[in-house]
Amino acid sequence: MTRLPLLFAASAVLAGCATAPPPMTDFTANSGSPRAPEQLAVTFDHADVSLRVDPATQSISGDTALTFTATAPLARIAVELDRNLPIDGASVDGVALPAAAISNPEGRLYLALPKPLLAGERTTVRIRYHGVPHVAKRAPWDGAFVWANTADGQPWIATTVEGEGCDLFWPCIDHPMGKPKLIDLHITVPAPLVVAGNGVATGMTEKDGWRTYDWRAKNPSTYGVSLNIGPYEVLAGDYVSRYGNTIPLRYWYLKGDAESGKKAQGLFDEFTPMLDFFEARIGPYPFGDEKMGVVETPHLGMEHQTINAYGNKYLKSPYGYDWLLHHELSHEWFGNQMTNADWDDMWLHEGFGSYMQPLYLQSLRGEMAFQAELFKQRQAIKNQAPIVSGKTQRIQDVYESERGGPGNDIYVKGSLILHTLRNLVGDDAFFRATRRMVYGTETPVPGQFQPRWSSTKEFIGIANEAAGRDLAWFFDAYLYHAALPELVETRNGDQLTVTWKLKDGGPFPMPLEVRVNDRIEKLPMTDGHGVLTLPPRALVTIDPYSRVLRRAAHIEAWQADEAARKKTKAAK
Ligand SMILES: [Zn+2]
Structure with missing residues (x-):
């Protein structure tokens, strides 16, 4: 996620008003509670998620088949799903479960298996549900559904669930280690809306004024699965990488006027230099056999896997690049390829x-x-x-x-x-x-x-x-410590002594450069301190190339001053 310009949140086109469902449970509102023993006893092989999204009623109905292999004996399946999305029915390998076998008291949904599984056995559970999903108040910082409209009044819908988790709209294991190996998404929306999805497009069918878009993605990060629905146009290209593979590039954007088409093209033109930078510095784009995908969203942004959310409104910067596009793209390496445990x-x-x-x-x-x-x-x-x-x-x-x-x-x-x-x-x-x-x-x-x-x-x-x-x-x-290492400087005649000081103690043999007039002195600081003899009236700069992060009293003083000014301004 990106977090810096909180100000933009207020200007984002936010939700309309649906009938508000009851508040989320604390469990559902927070992604990453410890996994249930039943979740630790399975591999998550496949999620097949069919979801009908109705902008008119701001509601969804879902039909999801989840396939697991037991790694230990298992009597029930546990997944997470917001309990405000009532279950219409569930089955295990085609056999309907009685209501008593289904329970979802606070957002962890248990399905009692008709017959316990042995280690190595596979099962597919099907869960049908419907309801009014939560609406984000301040996406992407607080997540859920964003029901917006384009300038000409067409539905423009997004999900962003990093904080709360995938369980806000599909049954999943809401933990960073809960990725399914494969996900198929079948998203149904009123025609002619477009669904830009994770991974690879596998088809689209249209019936009775509704379109179903099929997408397939490997190993999606749990909060990286997202819905992006709107009257999108798409810019498409191919990029031959420095590793020799060809990566499809796609940008779904809202057409608007001629100017927005130009701006969209400008953003699209930034894809390849950014990709090449990451490939040169870090390594191959992790999802080259799927795509580098970006979609224009009514919220600021999120690192949805192979379909990065972009809502920075083509804001110009004096650096001449789109920082938001770059930040979300970085998460394809740091977040989606490598995910924190x-x-x-x-x-x-x-x-x-x-x-x-x-x-x-x-x-x-x-x-x-x-x-x-x-x-x-x-x-x-x-x-x-x-x-x-x-x-x-x-x-x-x-x-x-x-x-x-x-x-x-x-x-x-x-x-x-x-x-x-x-x-x-x-x-x-x-x-x-x-x-x-x-x-x-x-x-x-x-x-x-x-x-x-x-x-x-x-x-x-x-x-x-x-x-x-x-x-x-x-x-x-x-x-592991909040306070930054501090460098204590003492002068005694022509002697400059520098000593590392840690608030909570401990060794800190961080080498240090000191510029004395035009010469750089390198202090090894192996025992945490160093001494220099200075010429008379020497100009001295500690760490002239800013290599070492350390406490800076002048920055703290500025921060305190800023905070005080803000407080005074707010009180007026
Ligand atoms: Zn981020």
Whole structure:
């Protein structure tokens, strides 16, 4: 997800008014609760999701067949589904279940199997349901359905469920490790509306004024499955990558006037340089046999797999690129190909995704744009909670600083931590470690890798190996403690002494550059401090190339001043 310009949310075209269903349960509203034992005892082979979406009543009806293989003896199937979508019926391998075998008290739906499964046995459960799904109040920050209209009054519909989870519109395992191996989507909408979907289009049929669009995607991330419905036009092309494979490019957009067609083409023209940057820096586009897909949405954006949501309204930036398109695209590597095993590790999605922006700008525009973007991120760091708690987390408990989570720091501090790591270990080790985390190999080849899960713990191990040394002190200080390392400077005559200080203690042998007049001194800081003898009246700059993230009292003072001014303004 992207989070920075909250202001845009207010201007997004938001929902109409449907009859509001009862509030979601706390369980449904929060993605990533621990999985049920029954969910840990299956592989999720296939989800076949048929969904009829009716803009006139802002309601849905679903018919879903889910296929599982038991990995241990199993008496019931457990999936998540918002209990505000009543079940019309369920069956197991074609045999209807009695009502007593179906229960969904708070959003975890249990189906008692007529006959327990043995390990290795397969079953297909079919679940029919209908209802008025939740409507997002502030998509994409709070998710659900967005029922909007185009300028000429046609339905324009999107879903975005990162925080709450897939269970807002289809029965699924609402946990980052709950990906089905394959999903087929059959989305029915009034003709002539278009459905832009995940993966590959496998067909479209039209009957009685309704169209059903079929889409098929491999290993979709759970919140990466989305509905995008509107009177779309599509821009299409093919891209021959540096790895030799051909990647279909698709952009679904709203036609509007002649100007919007030009703007859409401008965005489409950014696809290939962005793809090539990621392929050069990280590795092959993970879903090259499906597509790079983007769809114009009534909300700001989301990393829906192979169908990234784009709602940045073609906003120009002095950098000359569309940051939102770039951010969501980064999640195809950091989020969809490599998915965090637990939401506690969400910085692996947002921190890496955010660091790709200054790196792209460095490649596209040069050093001024690179450092400017890094400094913009640096100004936003809050240090209120550690980036990683070391405990299982629900997603909103990480994204929301109001709930005590690291909030926006998973983006901006995550990015600066990675920048510091790269400067510490060098490009070769940094990008080898990144590649291994993303693909499980340092030499990924299109078509020869699978999506994978990673964790902070795994990344630390990979980084240690790539760097050939133990970096526990680095990750401990930056990820597991809220306060930033501080550099204490003391002058005594011509002696400058610099000492690393950690609020919670511990070693911090971070090397440091100091510019003395025009000469760069390199201090190894192996025991956490260094001494320099300075010439008279020397101009001294600590860390002149801004390689090391550390506490900056002047930024804290500015942040406090800004906050006070905002408060005064709000009170007026
Ligand atoms: Zn994001």
